[in-house]
Amino acid sequence: MAETMGMTRARFTLLFAAASALAVGCATVPAPADPAASPEVGIASFYGAAHDGQRTASGTRYHPDRLTAAHPTLPFGSRARVTNLANRRSVIVTITDRGPFRKGRIIDVSKRAARRLGFLRQGTARVRVEPLGEAAEARR
Numbered sequence: 001m002a003e004t005m006g007m008t009r010a011r012f013t014l015l016f017a018a019a020s021a022l023a024v025g026c027a028t029v030p031a032p033a034d035p036a037a038s039p040e041v042g043i044a045s046f047y048g049a050a051h052d053g054q055r056t057a058s059g060t061r062y063h064p065d066r067l068t069a070a071h072p073t074l075p076f077g078s079r080a081r082v083t084n085l086a087n088r089r090s091v092i093v094t095i096t097d098r099g100p101f102r103k104g105r106i107i108d109v110s111k112r113a114a115r116r117l118g119f120l121r122q123g124t125a126r127v128r129v130e131p132l133g134e135a136a137e138a139r140r
Helices: 009-026 111-117 134-138
Strands: 040-046 068-070 079-084 090-097 105-109 124-132
Touching: 040 111, 079 105, 079 111, 090 105, 090 111, 105 111, 105 124, 111 124
Parallel strands: 040 105, 068 090
Antiparallel strands: 040 124, 068 105, 079 090, 079 124
16 A cells, blocks of 8 residues: 555655654643542531521521531532432532631531431531532632
């Protein structure tokens, strides 16, 4: 085939090798995932009754019957899916406050969220926190 196009076999091989190397060099390789954009796994707790009606860091008042949470870095008003790893129950919360301020904890959820997640009696649970929408983009 190379001879019919006026090329010697050596030239054809060289051209083919160069084209292959160029094609491999131009292939897109996905960038490594940013650890800040990936879900977090750790311990969740919930707000106690003493916080009812108190102002949060975002300026809103905490209400135990709303699906809200405190997170150290997610933007106020953003949403996150919190999944209890023991029972696979999940809930979507809105970030309204900063915290938690206890070592080893990654999120504080409202009483309603803790009830839905099934850890109200235990007080804490091992959870996965996945930022949703703009919160996920903001963390990248």
